[in-house]
Amino acid sequence: MAEETIFDKILAGEIPADKVYEDEHVLAFRDINPQAPTHVLVIPKRKVSHFTEFPERPAEEAGILFQRAAHVAKELGLEKNGYRIVVNHGPHGQQSVGYLHVHILGGRQLSWPPG
Ligand code: 5GP
Numbered sequence: 001m002a003e004e005t006i007f008d009k010i011l012a013g014e015i016p017a018d019k020v021y022e023d024e025h026v027l028a029f030r031d032i033n034p035q036a037p038t039h040v041l042v043i044p045k046r047k048v049s050h051f052t053e054f055p056e057r058p059a060e061e062a063g064i065l066f067q068r069a070a071h072v073a074k075e076l077g078l079e080k081n082g083y084r085i086v087v088n089h090g091p092h093g094q095q096s097v098g099y100l101h102v103h104i105l106g107g108r109q110l111s112w113p114p115g
Helices: 006-011 051-056 059-075
Strands: 019-022 026-030 038-044 083-086 102-106
Touching: 006 026, 006 038, 019 059, 026 059, 038 059, 059 083, 059 102
Parallel strands: none
Antiparallel strands: 019 026, 026 038, 038 102, 083 102
8 A cells, every 4th residue: 555645635635735627537736836837736536656657557547647737737828838747756756745746837938958
């Protein structure tokens, strides 16, 4: 059993979050420490802890998550100027919450490569 995280608690409604989108598959909410004018996290309601689990999961789970991320980015008005989608995994990727989440970052010119 995966350890409970802050995102489990947000999903359960035990701690508040600034929600921007929700349906039967995903929840999207604003990052508490935004790294861009728009910084939203999209999580699957059916828990996945790490990106590395996707090869063992039904392909539609990853598909729906990224489809919804694109939908949310469009709803947030980011499509015209562009935005970045990020999934951090493990220590080198600096994943800090063990509940898979897609970052949507936009609203300013982002640099590349990342640090
Ligand atoms: P990671 O580093 O794991 O890819 O990203 C985790 C993200 O979750 C960070 O950007 C961090 O600011 C955000 N975060 C951590 N705790 C909370 C919280 O309680 N509420 C919200 N909305 N975001 C959080």
